[in-house]
Amino acid sequence: MSDQTRKEILDELAKIAAEAMARGEDGWKALVLMGVPVSVATEAWLIADEAKTESWWQKVERTIDGEIIRKAIGGDA
Secondary structure (H helix, E strand, O other), X not given: OOHHHHHHHHHHHHHHHHHHHHOOOOHHXXXXXXXXXXXXXXXXXXXXXXXXXXXXXXXXXXXXXHHHHHHHOOOOO
């Protein structure tokens, strides 16, 4: 199997994990219950968790940027 195919499969599994997490479920467990090997489920879950973390960081950065812009244009006055 090519590296590209494995990446595509991991990305799809990560989407499944992310969807489960968005519903408040355990994304890793959802994959394992599908019969995905533990090591593959872990890798896919890490991809999903990393995306969630990146989204959080971007939200924090947008908040900070927004506050800086408001201060710069005198929005705190």
